[in-house]
Amino acid sequence: MSKETLILILAIDRGVGSAPLTEHRTKAAVPFGGKYRVIDFTLANCLHSGLRQVLVLTQYKSHSLHKHLRDGWSIFNPELREFITPVPPQMRESQDWYAGPFDAIRQNRYLIERSQAERILILDGGVVYRMDYAELVQAHADSGAAVTVAVRAVRGAGSGTQAGVELGEREHILGFRPPVGDPGGSGSRFGVRAEMDLEDDEQPEQFETMGVFVFDRRFLIEEMTRYDQRRQAAGGTLPDTDLALDVVAPLTSLHQVQAYRFGQARGRVTPDRYWCDLASVDAYYQANMGLLRAEPPLDLYQAEWTIHTHQGQYPPARTVPGTRSGNEGIFVNSMLAAGTVISGGGVNHSILFPRVRVNDGAIVEASILFTGVVVGEGAHLRNCIVEKGVEIPRGMRIGFDLKADRERFCVSPQGVVVVTKIDQQASG
Structure with a gap:
C-alpha cells in the first residue's frame, strides 16, 4: 500500500490565531509537548501506517521546518522509494507563491502525474492527533469513492475552525457547512478533545472535517484540469481557502464523496479521538496543559504508536x-x-x-x-x-x-x- 499512496502534507499555514508562536516559524514547526514539533504527529501517523512516500509542501518561514525534517526525519530509504521531501513553491508556471491549499497541490501537479501512486492522501501538518492512515486508505479503496474525507463527531460548536459535514446513507457526504468561528473569541473550543464536545447528550451529534482527504490520483488530476479551466474563465482568480468548501463541496452532487469516521475501532492506534488544531494561543496552551493531567486526553506514552522527533544529544534533566x-x-x-x-x-x-x-x-x-x-x-x-x-x-x-x-x-x-x-x- 505504501507505493500505491502518495502523501502531500500541507505545511504552508502561518496560523493567524497563534501568531506570536509563528513569528519565526510556520505553524507545523511550532514546538509541542516538551520535545516535539506539531508536524511530528502527522509524520508519525505516516510512519506507523506504513505510508512512506511523503511530500511536505512548505512556504511561510520554512527554515525551521526544513531543518527539523532534515535532522529528525531523514529515516526513510530512498532506494526503496521511501522519502520525506520538503517542496517549497517551484514556480514552474509563474512567479506566484502558493495561494492556498489547493493551489499548492495544483502547482505540484507534475509530481503527482509522475508518481505511480493510485491514491493521493492530503494532510494538514498543523494539527495534533493520532490516526491509522492505512485503515483510512483501505476504507477509501473498498468504498470505490472518488474522494474520502475523514470526519470527527462533535456536539455544539465543535472546533469552530473546520467545515461541518452533512452525512447521508452509508456515510455518503451530502454537503458541507462553513466553520462557525470561535464563538467566544478565546479559542477555548478549538478541538482540544472530541469527547469534551460529546459530553452534552442533549445536543445532536454533528460532524466536521479534520484536514484529511484521500483522492483517487486520476480523479484529482482531472479535477485540477477542471479547476484550471474555471480559473481561466473567472479571469485567473478563484477562491482557495478550504479544501472541503472550495474543492470537495462542488463534487458531492456529481461524484461519490465518502466520509471516514475518526476514532472508530478499526485501525491499530488507540481510538482516543483526540484532535487539536492549535488555532489560537489559548488552544495551544490548553492542549499542552492537558498533557499534565493524571489521565491526559492524548497519551504520549502509547508504546505501539510512538511519536518520532529530533532531539539533540543533551545530558539528562x-x-x-x-x-x-x-x-x-x-x-x-x-x-x-x-x-x-x-x-x-x-x-x-x-x-x-x-x-x-x-x-x-x-x-x-x-x-x-x-x-x-x-x-x-x-x-x-x-x-x-x-x-x-x-x-x-x-x-x-x-x-x-x-x-x-x-x-x-x-x-x-x-x-x-x-x-x-x-x-x-x-x-x-
Whole structure:
C-alpha cells in the first residue's frame, strides 16, 4: 500500500490565531509537548501506517521546518522509494507563491502525474492527533469513492475552525457547512478533545472535517484540469481557502464523496479521538496543559504508536541545590526535557523543553518554556509561554499583573502571557 499512496502534507499555514508562536516559524514547526514539533504527529501517523512516500509542501518561514525534517526525519530509504521531501513553491508556471491549499497541490501537479501512486492522501501538518492512515486508505479503496474525507463527531460548536459535514446513507457526504468561528473569541473550543464536545447528550451529534482527504490520483488530476479551466474563465482568480468548501463541496452532487469516521475501532492506534488544531494561543496552551493531567486526553506514552522527533544529544534533566541558598531544586507534575537544570528553583504544573535553566529561588507555575530559556534568580512566571532562548531577568514577575504585561508582551483572551523577547531597558 505504501507505493500505491502518495502523501502531500500541507505545511504552508502561518496560523493567524497563534501568531506570536509563528513569528519565526510556520505553524507545523511550532514546538509541542516538551520535545516535539506539531508536524511530528502527522509524520508519525505516516510512519506507523506504513505510508512512506511523503511530500511536505512548505512556504511561510520554512527554515525551521526544513531543518527539523532534515535532522529528525531523514529515516526513510530512498532506494526503496521511501522519502520525506520538503517542496517549497517551484514556480514552474509563474512567479506566484502558493495561494492556498489547493493551489499548492495544483502547482505540484507534475509530481503527482509522475508518481505511480493510485491514491493521493492530503494532510494538514498543523494539527495534533493520532490516526491509522492505512485503515483510512483501505476504507477509501473498498468504498470505490472518488474522494474520502475523514470526519470527527462533535456536539455544539465543535472546533469552530473546520467545515461541518452533512452525512447521508452509508456515510455518503451530502454537503458541507462553513466553520462557525470561535464563538467566544478565546479559542477555548478549538478541538482540544472530541469527547469534551460529546459530553452534552442533549445536543445532536454533528460532524466536521479534520484536514484529511484521500483522492483517487486520476480523479484529482482531472479535477485540477477542471479547476484550471474555471480559473481561466473567472479571469485567473478563484477562491482557495478550504479544501472541503472550495474543492470537495462542488463534487458531492456529481461524484461519490465518502466520509471516514475518526476514532472508530478499526485501525491499530488507540481510538482516543483526540484532535487539536492549535488555532489560537489559548488552544495551544490548553492542549499542552492537558498533557499534565493524571489521565491526559492524548497519551504520549502509547508504546505501539510512538511519536518520532529530533532531539539533540543533551545530558539528562536534573535538579540541584541552589548555589546561594542551598535549597533543593524541585518540580511537581511537570515535563522536563533533556538538558534541563532546576538549580534551587521550583517548577509546578509546567512543560520545559530542552536546555531550560531555572535558577536559585525562581518559580515557574503553569507555564511552557521553549528550548534554551533561562529563568533568573528569584524570578516568578505564571501562565506564561516563553519563546526559545529568552532570558528572564532576576526578580522579574510575569503573569501577575496582566495590565502591565500587555504593555510589554502579547496576552491572550484567557490571560496567557506570550514572552517572545525581553526589553532589557524596561527590565533593568
